Amino acid sequence: MAKDKSDAILSVRNIETFYGPIMAIRGVSLDVKKGSMVTVLGANGAGKSTILKTISGIMDTQKGTVTFEGKNITNMDPARVVKRGISQVPEGREVFPLLTVAENLKMGAYLRHDRAGIHQDLEMCYDYFPVLRERAGQIAGQLSGGQQQMLAISRALMSRPKLLALDEPSLGLSPLLVREIFAIIRRINKEQGVTVLLVEQNANIALHTADYGYVLEVGRIVLEGACADLLENDDVKEFYLGLKDHGVRGKRRWKKRKVWR
């Protein structure tokens, strides 16, 4: 699939983000086409979360730009980024543990004032995740991990985002639950027309759900392509899907890694 940069809703260009002296993101560029679902794959510590934090303005980049709907949003205040239409489901879910499910969702709509629209979106979330309707009055901290993930996704949807950014929604969930949640994310993407940027370690489910993918290693993009193509790529198969036999693995990995850096 050839990438047409002109219809990208989000464009990241050469960002470099630091934790003190540690350079976590080393010049990353990526594009997210409007209405599509794009995934960024990477092992633990590759810098996936840092990219999302930079996009939402939680962290500042030293260099490069983030453009959303043609407007420069580099290092913008997090609240203004939400207002522009980027909403995040943070890693580890981060629900408000002592608020009820309904109150958590209400906080997702904090910047909105259209009561009718908020109510409509609340119903939409309850339709996608019926268990949340059942648990509406329950304290979020008492939900199971999967239910908390559903709540975190719904809470992010409550701001009626144009772009939904998800940070490892599969983390700590059973394979069955992961499949269920990813199917719903895909449905939300198709049915609501919400563009999705998905950051994942679980390459298998991510590549089978998304349209386009980037592979991130130690703060750099080393590979990109349509998910269908990435699924056929030998390196992806070997290092992210674990499909090659183990005999040559150690050696090859070392060699390839060097090349990628």
Added chain:
Amino acid sequence: MDKAFEVLWRIIAGASLVAFVSPPFLFLFGVIDSSALMLYLQQVVSGVANGCVYALVALGIVLIYKATETINFAQGEILMIGAFLAFTFINILGMNFWLGALLAAGGTALVGMGVDRIIIRPMVGQPAFAIVMVTIGFGFVARSAVSMVPGWGTDSYAIERPFAADVFTWGEIAISYDHAMIVATTVVLCAALFLFFRYTKLGIAMQASSQNQLAAYYMGIPVRQIFTLIWGLSAGVAGLAGLMLAPFTFVHTNMGMVVFRAFPAAVLGGFGSIPGAIVGGIIIGIVESLSGFYLDEGIKNVAAYVVLLLVLVLKPEGIFGVVHRKKV
């Protein structure tokens, strides 16, 4: 051996605490007569009233702590500023008592917001210890600044009240109007705060920002401004507490010493729990009043800490405290 010592400690602590609540039972079993019981209840009533003031100060400390993890050692000085503002509006400017009280609470809230905005916010990211030191420093500065204000100074003042410094009787118990006002105000204030936190968007956003700051940022909640409002709320409550404390300690630069009752109250309730702060304050008020009456007057000054020690022996996390276990 350690185990035996611990059990002994617990028995002593439990027995001492039981002693404070024993008179009604002693009366039921005919050990003491009704006049002795009335004397006891009289002390309990005035203890509850004093305890309400401690509770309000502790509540303010806990609100700030829960939100920002800062322990505000200047809460007493903020209360003192509130009392001076009330004194100014009511005595000096001759305003109606209730209007003056409202303006004083509002003025103190502004002072609290100013403290957060000007002093605390630039410190964000610094070690917690440094921020605590800054609040202590602010307390000292506030005391000397107040003493230099013309018309305030280092004298003691009484705030004029619309009701007599008198008592009414309830059964055989005499209750002063001052005490009744403190209890009534505290009840109304706690109810209002409960409704605010439970049902308003701003109140829920305050809870959300306290529970998970990062997630609050992700929702677009202006966390820093919310924290400033929490400082304002907490200071406003302290201002009202200062007004209510005035009939007993007078308005004076050192009236902020009441925090030395409020801190144990907050810890007693399980530092971080709002109902805990209120219950803790009232317990300390009652114990203080009872021990001042039945034991040596000097005991009164340390009663708060003795009861704190006794309760923590039995329940180290405080009355309403939860043991935090970090999930994997």
